[in-house]
Amino acid sequence: MSSLSDQIHPHGNSEPDVRMLNGPLVIPKAHSASKLRQDRDFWAKLEEKEKEREIQTARQRLQKDLQQNRDIYNHGYFKISPPHGVVTFVAVQVKNVATIWENNSADTVIRAMNRYSDIVRRATRDFRGYEVEAEEESFLIAFQQPLDAVNWSLTVQLAMTDTKWEEELLSCDDCIRVFKSRENGYDIPRLIFCGPRLQMGVSKGRVDSVYHYASGHMGYRGTEVYRTQGICRLAQGGQILINESLWQDLPKDQIAPYVHREVGSFKLEGFDNLTSLTEVLPQALEERARWFGIICAECNKLIKPKEGYVKALGSNWHTDHFRCWQCKKVLNGTYIVKDQKPYCEEDFFQYNAPRCRACNDPITGGFIEAIESTWHPDCFVCQRCHKAPTKDDHIFEFNALPYCTECYNTVTNGTT
Incomplete structure (x- = not known):
């Protein structure tokens, strides 16, 4: 003998089937609301398409x-x-x-x-x-x-x-x-x-x-x-x-x-x-x-009124968008401009400054121009004895390098 619940849930479903049980037809409220939502979504999508x-x-x-x-x-x-x-x-x-x-x-x-x-x-x-x-x-x-x-x-x-x-x-x-x-x-x-x-x-x-x-x-x-x-x-x-x-x-x-x-x-x-x-x-x-x-x-976006900004190079920049052109580090202090591009000091000298003929490092301060090259003052020395010339010394060129008088005579076998 089956119970009323067995008749309503013959397959063990969580929602009851709609059927006549010695009385009027009953439509569960949860089921009807879900169906209405589905219909509404369907017609909304159809209208959108x-x-x-x-x-x-x-x-x-x-x-x-x-x-x-x-x-x-x-x-x-x-x-x-x-x-x-x-x-x-x-x-x-x-x-x-x-x-x-x-x-x-x-x-x-x-x-x-x-x-x-x-x-x-x-x-x-x-x-x-x-x-x-x-x-x-x-x-x-x-x-x-x-x-x-x-x-x-x-x-x-x-x-x-x-x-x-x-x-x-x-x-x-x-x-x-x-x-x-x-x-x-x-x-x-x-x-x-x-x-x-x-x-x-x-x-x-x-x-x-x-x-x-x-x-x-x-x-x-x-x-x-x-x-x-x-x-x-x-x-x-x-x-x-x-x-x-x-x-x-x-x-x-x-x-x-x-x-x-x-x-x-x-x-x-x-x-x-x-x-x-x-x-x-x-x-x-x-x-x-x-x-x-x-x-x-x-x-290329608007700077809001309450946002800080930097005015440089004839333009306006968000504070965290004004960066070194090379390393992309935010520039908060001193910067150097070349070709309308901002650089931090380190990168400017690294990529743009002239390089010393002797050590090949960038020259950021004083320098000497000689023998068609640029030198750090401390690097411009005799290539044999490594002594720095004084203002009264004569410098001779041999193989595009500087020599003092004594060393030049030595490397050239005494000929000048």
Whole structure:
């Protein structure tokens, strides 16, 4: 004879089967809650995958349209001649574009990206630029004249702020409106951020042109292309960073109203030497500079207000990031600079100081130059008797080594 528990747990399971036991159907609460959680997770994952597919499809469609429009712009109605020789490049990209896609509907983002590309291309036409690359959120524009590149950058930043963007887009943290007030003692709202924020890098150099016969499009190859893209990645949203060497050569009186400041020297990915950069902003957006803060030249990250930092070599560094270029030891005191690189004293003399002809150790103090070599004062002695010469002694050279008069006569068999 079986008991009630045997009927409910015929297989020894921890959860009872659902069955009729001379009464109404009973669904255990624990079982139903677990099932609801599984269903909720299933539909959430399904919705997430559907969102990813929608974004991927939208981005592919947007990229295809961008490529077609680029060819029409460069080779169709306007027939822009590609720059050659020494070329100025502007790399521009939308900050945190992936987050913008995630937090807005695909149609909203597509309309925003199309509006952004229209602004870029209209300015490119006005300033005689050549569209080299076009991605969904980034462009690489080439200019024959550096002045056109800088004015293009200022114009695009202003146009992005003045554009009327959809409210859904503006509710996203990366596109939200930001006002700056209090001008001349009065509260006058001034819009300094609105819509997608653009990172911009500008640099100039000699490059090789690469013509693609299939597409009829001109591409470029050279370190300056990579430098420009590296500067762009370093910039913050809404910021224009210009290679200092380019900025110094510009006719400042021909630039649209602007403000600027030196932001320091930075180590770009793929480059050994530091690159000095200047921040340039439209005068109407000068308050943006307060948002950008100070960037560490080593890690290229913001230095927080309460963090200590070192100001050296025209740049700012986290305290623990200002290190010897050779041994990577943190520099807390005296350091020596060579080729815009900081060294501790030990490594500077080890790798950069002249070496003594006799002992081959680095010379860190006084020295003697003789016989086309450099010597420690204590090492410049007769090679036979090892006596140091006095100021009245004559030194003779034999086999590129110093000898006193007596020893020289001896080693040369008495001939002088």
